[in-house]
Amino acid sequence: MSAVLPFPAAQIEALAKLLGEYGTGTDISRVLQDCGLVDSSGESTKWRRLYWVFRDSQEQYKCANHVMDFIQSFVAPVRFVGKNQEFETCRSQLNAILAFSGLTYDSDGTFRQCEPAHTLDEGEERLHTIQSKFRARRIHPEVLKYCRTELLQDNYFHAVFEAAKGLAQRIRDMSGVQTDGSKLVDRVFLGSCPILAINSLQTETEHSEQRGFAELLKGCFEAIRNPLAHEPKILWDGEDDAADCLSLISLLHRRLDDCVPTHPGGSL
Numbered sequence: 001m002s003a004v005l006p007f008p009a010a011q012i013e014a015l016a017k018l019l020g021e022y023g024t025g026t027d028i029s030r031v032l033q034d035c036g037l038v039d040s041s042g043e044s045t046k047w048r049r050l051y052w053v054f055r056d057s058q059e060q061y062k063c064a065n066h067v068m069d070f071i072q073s074f075v076a077p078v079r080f081v082g083k084n085q086e087f088e089t090c091r092s093q094l095n096a097i098l099a100f101s102g103l104t105y106d107s108d109g110t111f112r113q114c115e116p117a118h119t120l121d122e123g124e125e126r127l128h129t130i131q132s133k134f135r136a137r138r139i140h141p142e143v144l145k146y147c148r149t150e151l152l153q154d155n156y157f158h159a160v161f162e163a164a165k166g167l168a169q170r171i172r173d174m175s176g177v178q179t180d181g182s183k184l185v186d187r188v189f190l191g192s193c194p195i196l197a198i199n200s201l202q203t204e205t206e207h208s209e210q211r212g213f214a215e216l217l218k219g220c221f222e223a224i225r226n227p228l229a230h231e232p233k234i235l236w237d238g239e240d241d242a243a244d245c246l247s248l249i250s251l252l253h254r255r256l257d258d259c260v261p262t263h264p265g266g267s268l
Contacts, residue, residue, distance in 0.1 A: 004065055004068060004101070004103070005101070006058040006062065007054070007058065007064050007101060009055070011101065012055060013047075013051055015050070015054065015094075015097055016050035016051040018093050019047070019050055019070075019071070019074055020046035020047035022074070022090050023046075025044075025049075028046055028049060028050065028074075031070060031073045035069045035070050036066070037053050037057055037066060037070060038053070039052075039053050040052075040056070041056075072105075075087075075105065075109070077107070077108065091107065099114070099117040100116060100118075102116035140249075140250040140253035140254055142170055142256075143163050143249055143253060145166060146162045146163050146165065146166025147159040147160070147162040147163045147166070147246075150162055156241070156242035157242075159242055159246070160224060160241070160245045164220060164221065164249060167217075167220065167221075167249055168184060170253070171184055171196075171256070172184065174188075174259065175187075175195045176195075177195065181221050182218045182222070185217045186214070194210065195262060196259040197262050198210055198213050198258055217252060220249065224245050224248075224249075
């Protein structure tokens with residue numbers, strides 16, 4: 001392939017962050033050496049190392065070809081023997097980034113040129129898989145507000161993570177309480193004087209419904225958001241889990257739609 005124009009800094013950062021998730025620091029060092037790329041970044045974080053190596057390479061050679069050589073070696077199909085789904089996930093996310101430079105990385109480990117993408121709207125087709133999972137579901141607009149970009153990149157792991165964080169942020173915005181997780185839910189929805197209520201709280205049944213909703217919220221944070229913050233992305237099962245998790249978060253947002261402050265002048 002002839003000389004490829006250097007990637008913009010934002011694109012370099014996106015590539016570095018993605019590739020840093022698919023190998024160890026040792027893997028990165030080995031491939032950098034094989035590609036003749038020198039790491040003088042002084043960084044220890046994987047993606048930051050790659051970011052500065054890629055930037056330095058483009059400044060030195062005035063093209064992105066050495067970056068592409070690294071990608072081709074690092075995401076070589078042979079490295080993913082027995083891990084086909086992981087390879088396809090990586091390749092899909094990689095192509096979402098490369099599309100803005102008119103490049104595609106094929107399943108045989110080679111690059112080809114394509115029509116460049118200019119806007120995120122041109123990447124709408126990248127939602128087709130997740131949309132098919134949602135065909136019979138109602139996805140709340142507040143979910144897409146926080147994770148639309150990740151879904152456009154087929155990045156389901158981070159889409160769910162961002163959607164769960166967005167759920168907590170909406171509760172903070174509605175209540176004015178600036179804490180997180182179970183403490184946030186307890187302060188806003190539980191106790192003798194909750195800040196927000198999903199019903200009139202006039203009967204024991206309604207109090208029970210309020211408590212149940214609070215437990216669902218806490219369960220969402222504890223079972224979805226917290227594990228995602230700590231477990232490796234490689235353990236994520238992909239679009240099926242994402243569809244189920246985002247449907248649950250959508251349900252919780254719909255209940256928040258009906259919430260009212262329990263005190264005059266309360267936040268909403």
